[in-house]
Amino acid sequence: MKTADNSKMGEDFFKYLPSEIVVNILSRLPTRAAMACKCVCKPWLGMLTTPEFVNSHMSRSVPSIAIETHSKCYDIIEFADELDLNFDAPIPCGVDFNFLLSYDGPIYRIHNDFDKEHRWDVTFSFRLPFKGRIQSSANGLIFLRDFVHDDLILCNPVTRDYLKLPCPRQTSPKVPNAMDNCGFGVSGTTGKYKVVRIFAETKERREGFRNACQVYTVGTGSWKNVPFGKPLRFCHDIGGVHLNGNLYWMVAKTTRGFCRWISCFDLEMEHFSSVAAPPPRGRDFLLGRSLCVLRGCLCVSDISHHGRDHSDDESDEDDIPNDGHVIIWMMKGDDNSWTKIFVIPEVERSAGLGNVWPIIIFRNGDALIEWDDGMIFFYSNKRRNFDCEIMSLEGREPFSSTTIMYAPSFVSLKSFAMENVSSF
DSSP states (O other), X not given: XXXXXXXXXXXXXXXXXXXXXXXXXHTTSOHHHHHHGGGTOHHHHHHTTSHHHXXXXXXXXXXXXXXXXXXXEEEEEEEGGGSSOOTTSOOOOOOEEEEOOOSSSSOOOOSSHHXXXXXXXXXXXXXOSSOOEEEEEETTEEEEEETTTTEEEEEETXXXXXXXXXXXXXXXXXXXXXXXXXXXEEOTTXXXXXXXEEEESSOOBTTBOOOEEEEEETTSOOEEEEOOOSOOBOOSSOOOEEETTEEEEXXXXXXXXXXXXXXXXXXXXXXXXXXXXXXXXXXXXXXXXXXXXXXXXXXXEEEEOSSOOTTOOSOOTTOOOOTTEEEEEEEETTTTEEEEEEEEOOOOOTTOSOOEEEEEEOTTSOEEEEETTSOEEEEESSSOSOOOOOOOOTTOOTTOOSEEEEOOOOOOGGGSTTOOEEEO
């Protein structure tokens, strides 16, 4: 028998639920639906800003990709077949490419193996009020650099807020920088968000590479100097890669062997260390080798040219010719050992020497890979042939990626003290 109390309970069911249960329910919604919940009522609007909801939603956030579609415009793409990710599954290999995306308009579907194998959707789109090159993301916060105005920017497209970091102070204001490189991430223990700047105010001298390091902890309002350690050579604008509370860069310890080392910066302890990179193939030079994160592991992608590296005297049974090959290495285990997970032969490119950024590896071995001139390919594990239709991302900066892995979150920049946050 339906009573007045039962009718009232049905009409306003959530009102009588404990807040922790409501948080548990809402945090399980897809990001787009959770964003819409902010408009339901004021109690829900406030609930979606609480640490309980933010942390619960973040722990369930589906890995997506953020891609620049026009100047200042981005799409967040979610893959439905990746909702139950198993990062321990073996990674099969294949060698097929098909063109997926173009810069000339919004992201669209084309009839190819990618659409047949993977269900994907544009979760939401956003437009920024400023120009900036997308660098990386951590816990839903995106880090961008505006090289024209020399701005360092953090934004959250879910909460629609952003902040521009205060300009770091030059130790010698009248001396131009020979190199200026940044990375962004979150420390592993305390969960502090930090931007790390590595720069050289004078050109390299014969006695070594004289770099300096500054760290900005979001919410403090100021930069601080951090000891750099051993002299290393960095690339000017290829930013640090964030993984498990560390930032990584491809570096050199001397004037030779430019790609043989990886510099690691511990965001919690704020100190540097170095690990050996996988053996270089072809030219021992920075361009052609880049760092990325795949399946929760640090990886090196290598587009090799002009013969093999003869510096390694040890023979390798599965060694292959290097001219025009893409090789992807993955670091596994505590011994920092490298495993070759992909070998893609005979990649014919007119752009010459360049970088390759794997964006995502799917559970069936398929992958999305971006070239440094803005071409994005679908790597199919089924067809095992090289078939590509190529279009370029026009107006694109060389040697930089416009596509990153991104996990949406409700982390609000307004929760940080000492920051001037704006909305868009």
